[in-house]
Amino acid sequence: MLRQHIIVVIARKELVESLRDRRTLFMMVVMPILLYAVLFSIVFEFASARKQKLESKRSVVAIEAARGDEGLLEALRAEPTLELRFEAAGALGEDEGPELIVDFSSWGEDSAEGTHQLELRFVSIEDESKLARDRVEKVLRRWQEQELERRMSARGLPSSYWRPLEWTSKDDSDSSQRGGAILAALVPLLVVTTVLSGALYPAIDLTAGEKERGSIQTLFTAPISVLEIVFGKYIAVCAIALLSGTANVLSMALLFSVSSLGPSAGVDLSFSIQTIVGLVVCILMIAFLVSAVVLGAAIMARNFKDAQNILTPLMFVFIIPGMIAQFPGVEMDPALALIPALNVTLLMKELFKQGLVIEHLFLVAASSLGYTALALVVAAQVFSQERVIVGERASLGLFLQRDAKPRLRPSVSEGLAWWVFAFVLLFYVGANLQRWNPQWGLLATLWGVLLVPTLLLTKVQKLNWRETFSLRRAGARGWLAALLLGLSAWSVVALVERALRQVLPMPELFVEQMSQFFPQPQGALDALWLLFLLALTPAVCEELLFRGYLFSSLRGRVPNWLLVVGTGLLFGVFHLSIYRILGTSLLGVLMALLVLRGGSIGLSMLFHFLNNGVALLLAFVLMPAEIPIWVSLLGGAVVALALVLLYSAPTPSTGAKAAPG
Numbered sequence: 001m002l003r004q005h006i007i008v009v010i011a012r013k014e015l016v017e018s019l020r021d022r023r024t025l026f027m028m029v030v031m032p033i034l035l036y037a038v039l040f041s042i043v044f045e046f047a048s049a050r051k052q053k054l055e056s057k058r059s060v061v062a063i064e065a066a067r068g069d070e071g072l073l074e075a076l077r078a079e080p081t082l083e084l085r086f087e088a089a090g091a092l093g094e095d096e097g098p099e100l101i102v103d104f105s106s107w108g109e110d111s112a113e114g115t116h117q118l119e120l121r122f123v124s125i126e127d128e129s130k131l132a133r134d135r136v137e138k139v140l141r142r143w144q145e146q147e148l149e150r151r152m153s154a155r156g157l158p159s160s161y162w163r164p165l166e167w168t169s170k171d172d173s174d175s176s177q178r179g180g181a182i183l184a185a186l187v188p189l190l191v192v193t194t195v196l197s198g199a200l201y202p203a204i205d206l207t208a209g210e211k212e213r214g215s216i217q218t219l220f221t222a223p224i225s226v227l228e229i230v231f232g233k234y235i236a237v238c239a240i241a242l243l244s245g246t247a248n249v250l251s252m253a254l255l256f257s258v259s260s261l262g263p264s265a266g267v268d269l270s271f272s273i274q275t276i277v278g279l280v281v282c283i284l285m286i287a288f289l290v291s292a293v294v295l296g297a298a299i300m301a302r303n304f305k306d307a308q309n310i311l312t313p314l315m316f317v318f319i320i321p322g323m324i325a326q327f328p329g330v331e332m333d334p335a336l337a338l339i340p341a342l343n344v345t346l347l348m349k350e351l352f353k354q355g356l357v358i359e360h361l362f363l364v365a366a367s368s369l370g371y372t373a374l375a376l377v378v379a380a381q382v383f384s385q386e387r388v389i390v391g392e393r394a395s396l397g398l399f400l401q402r403d404a405k406p407r408l409r410p411s412v413s414e415g416l417a418w419w420v421f422a423f424v425l426l427f428y429v430g431a432n433l434q435r436w437n438p439q440w441g442l443l444a445t446l447w448g449v450l451l452v453p454t455l456l457l458t459k460v461q462k463l464n465w466r467e468t469f470s471l472r473r474a475g476a477r478g479w480l481a482a483l484l485l486g487l488s489a490w491s492v493v494a495l496v497e498r499a500l501r502q503v504l505p506m507p508e509l510f511v512e513q514m515s516q517f518f519p520q521p522q523g524a525l526d527a528l529w530l531l532f533l534l535a536l537t538p539a540v541c542e543e544l545l546f547r548g549y550l551f552s553s554l555r556g557r558v559p560n561w562l563l564v565v566g567t568g569l570l571f572g573v574f575h576l577s578i579y580r581i582l583g584t585s586l587l588g589v590l591m592a593l594l595v596l597r598g599g600s601i602g603l604s605m606l607f608h609f610l611n612n613g614v615a616l617l618l619a620f621v622l623m624p625a626e627i628p629i630w631v632s633l634l635g636g637a638v639v640a641l642a643l644v645l646l647y648s649a650p651t652p653s654t655g656a657k658a659a660p661g
Contacts, residue, residue, distance in 0.1 A: 004559070006224050010232025014206050015239055058083045059132035062098035065105040075143045076102070081135050092121060092129075099123075100132035177353075179267040184352035187252060188345045189322040191245055191279065192286055196318050198244025199291045200311055203237045207298040208307035226384045227412065227557075230295075234376060238291040245283040249276065278351045281361070285368040286344045290318060292372045296379030317341065325349055337363035338427055340371045358504065362578035370420040377413030408467040410458075415553025418457060419570055422545065425449050427576065439533060446541040454545050469548035470601040477649035478598030479606070484642035485590055486610025490618070491635025493583040494627040500582050521620055534616060539608035546571050546588065547595045547604045555596075564592040587611060590639075597646045 061076070062085045077084055091097045099122070106117035120136060123129040149159050173181075210216035253271035271279075297314055301307035321342035324330060332346040343364045350357060410418075430449050433441035458468055465471060474482075521527040546567060554563050572585030591604035618627075 003224075003228060006228045007231045007235065010224075010229060011235035011239075014202075014233055014236030054127060054131060057128070059100060059128065059135050060085060060098045061132055061136060062086075062092075062101045064101055064103045065107075071147075072140075072143050075139050076136070079135065079139050082132075082139070092123060099126070099129045100136060102136060175268040179269045180352040180354075182267060183256070183269060183271075184349040185326055187249075187279075187352065188325060188348035189319070190252070191249060191283060191348060192318055192322045192341065192345060194248040195241050195245035195283060195287050196290050196294075196315055199237050199241035199287065199294050200315070202240045203291065203294040203298045204301075204304060204307040204311065206233050206236060207295065208301040209304050211299075211301075212303040227380055230376065230380045230383050234291060234295055234379070237295055238287055241287040241291050242283060245287055246280060249279050249283065274355070275351060278356050279348065281365075282344050282348045282351070285365060286318075286341070288372040289340060289344075289368050289375065292375035292379060293317075296375055296382055299379060299382050321345060332357070332360050334360075334363060335428075338367040338424060340368070343367060358578055362581070363576070366573045366576075367423070370423050373416045374420045377416050380413055406462040406464065408464045409552040409555075410461065410463060410468065410549060412553050412557050414461070415550045418454070418545075419550055419574075422450060422453075423574060425453075426574065431576075439529075443533060443537065446537050450545050451541040454549050458549065468552045469544055470552065470595050470599065472600045474598045474600035474603050475649050477645050478594065478600065478603050481598070481642040481646035481649075482594055482603040482606045483610070484638055484645070485594070486607040487614060488635040488638035488642070489587060489590055489607070490611055490614050491627060491632045492639055493586055495629070495632035495636075496586060497580070497583045498627075500579070504579065527620070530616060530620070531613060535609050535612035538612060539605045542571075542574075543591070543601055543605045543608055546574075547591055547601050551592065551595060560596060564589055564596060567592045593643070593646065597649065597651065599651075 058081055060083050063073070063076075076082060085098055092099075092101055101121040103119040103121060106119065118140070120133055122133045148162060152159060152162055207216070253276055256269040256271065294311055294314065297310055298307045301310050318341045321339070322345045325342055325345040326349075330336075330346070332343075332350045336346055337343045337360055347360060347364050350360065426445065426449065430441070430445035433444050433449075435441070458465065521530055550570065551563070551567055554567065558566070568585045568588030568591075571588030571591075572581040572583075575581070575584045577584075587608075591607055594603040594607055595601055
């Protein structure tokens with residue numbers, strides 16, 4: 001079982017050692033902050049000064065073959081931003097030469113009615129030359145309108161004849177929105193880069209650096225598990241990455257708030273409190289993932305130099321998605337919310353442009369935490385290899401080796417890894433199946449995407465079916481507790497979800513989609529079909545995955561409270577709805593308690609079936625507008641009675657204790 005105090009001791013040790021290295025701390029945290037202040041100030045001041053200098057300077061324009069209309073030449077002379085030269089003192093683009101040449105060689109002879117030709121020659125790579133072109137084109141457009149009006153007047157036609165439409169363009173975006181668009185293109189990639197740089201060197205030092213110094217072998221001689229070592233080092237690396245990312249965000253917020261460039265350009269570059277809070281949440285998610293990935297990669301190296309060679313190309317795995325997120329048209333959507341690194345970058349981009357979208361935050365957080373768990377179990381797998389710890393470089397073969405002996409149940413790494421893969425399969429495969437056909441797609445998802453792969457995985461890994469899926473006989477008290485909970489827990493969940501809707505209202509579109517997903521049954525056969533699809537099928541398929549494979553991988557290896565709450569929360573996240581996560585997580589906690597205290601997965605299956613069955617009865621038969629409070633209170637009392645009954649029963653034997661995974 002994981003011991004929290006051991007993890008804290010290891011994390012404190014690694015943090016103290018990392019923070020004692022003042023040079024590293026200065027380079028990771030202080031230096032970027034100073035660089036931001038200096039570099040951005042220099043860039044802004046230079047850009048502002050350059051813009052003012054460019055606009056204040058008169059453009060030198062050379063006139064060749066001046067055969068044009070005298071009115072046009074006079075208009076060019078009258079433009080205060082132009083300096084005309086009829087005899088060029090140098091070639092175009094040279095230091096003493098003109099910035100633009102207006103060539104009248106093709107000017108038409110018929111000055112009254114003809115269409116005249118002009119050629120403007122400029123140098124596109126020179127800002128001064130492009131500015132001169134723009135200024136001259138402005139004069140030409142003005143002269144063209146005046147000449148057209150003169151010709152129309154000569155024929156007695158009103159100006160409205162040749163001007164059938166006039167329009168103006170008005171920018172409805174305010175200064176904060178324009179500033180948000182600028183920040184959305186600038187800040188996300190900087191955040192990812194600073195968090196990555198903050199995690200990189202501590203991860204190398206705490207793994208490959210200790211292998212090179214010979215101190216990591218001493219740590220493994222202590223009576224502590226591999227997971228405790230991994231979590232301790234992970235917390236230390238993650239803390240430094242969070243410090244680096246948060247400090248840099250606060251530095252940027254302070255810098256942009258006092259910058260004079262924004263107001264002068266009509267944009268607001270200041271960070272609101274909501275934006276800073278949202279950025280900190282995004283930093284947490286990217287720091288969790290980055291720290292786990294670089295820690296697992298760094299331990300594969302033989303020494304410090306080898307770790308740098310491994311992690312340098314790995315940096316692009318996080319930087320390139322950040323660059324992709326800046327491409328035009330690449331915006332957050334549910335499909336992109338599950339792509340690592342890209343999802344957090346797009347979430348930050350969305351935060352600046354339109355604020356935080358709670359559905360996207362939920363998907364990004366769920367997927368990021370899942371990928372973080374997967375990276376951590378890979379790191380634990382590498383840490384558990386003795387020859388890697390003593391200095392040998394890891395290879396892909398480490399992950400392909402399997403123990404040929406039968407085992408009681410899956411390891412922690414296997415349980416969490418399968419949850420992550422199942423989550424991704426549910427989103428990309430299951431969601432598409434259900435869009436194709438809601439009911440048959442759901443059936444295919446539960447049986448084909450979740451259950452069958454879980455059973456095949458158990459067979460391939462040669463796991464003990466009884467221990468993996470808690471296939472034991474339960475006592476009478478356990479069955480009675482499951483029966484009472486199954487008939488009453490829905491009322492407590494309804495009260496919890498009602499309270500949640502006060503803070504997070506459920507969109508009407510979501511309610512309509514749910515009602516269209518499962519229409520009102522038209523007869524007994526329809527009702528039995530829905531009972532099979534929505535009550536019996538989840539009770540079998542979801543329970544064998546969550547209270548079976550996943551639950552057994554964690555049982556005895558993490559504290560019981562974490563086992564119950566953790567699997568319950570993962571069950572809630574798995575349903576892909578922020579509006580139902582509290583209710584489904586609470587149900588997951590109750591089902592985990594039934595298996596933990598009752599010893600049999602049959603108890604959670606009975607509970608699951610009854611709970612969903614009662615929900616169907618309420619939705620399609622009774623159809624109450626709102627569950628009365630007294631019903632929820634009565635249901636809460638029954639739930640409490642069932643829990644007392646469950647905890648009064650003797651704790652069942654769960655078989656031999658497996659080694660930590």
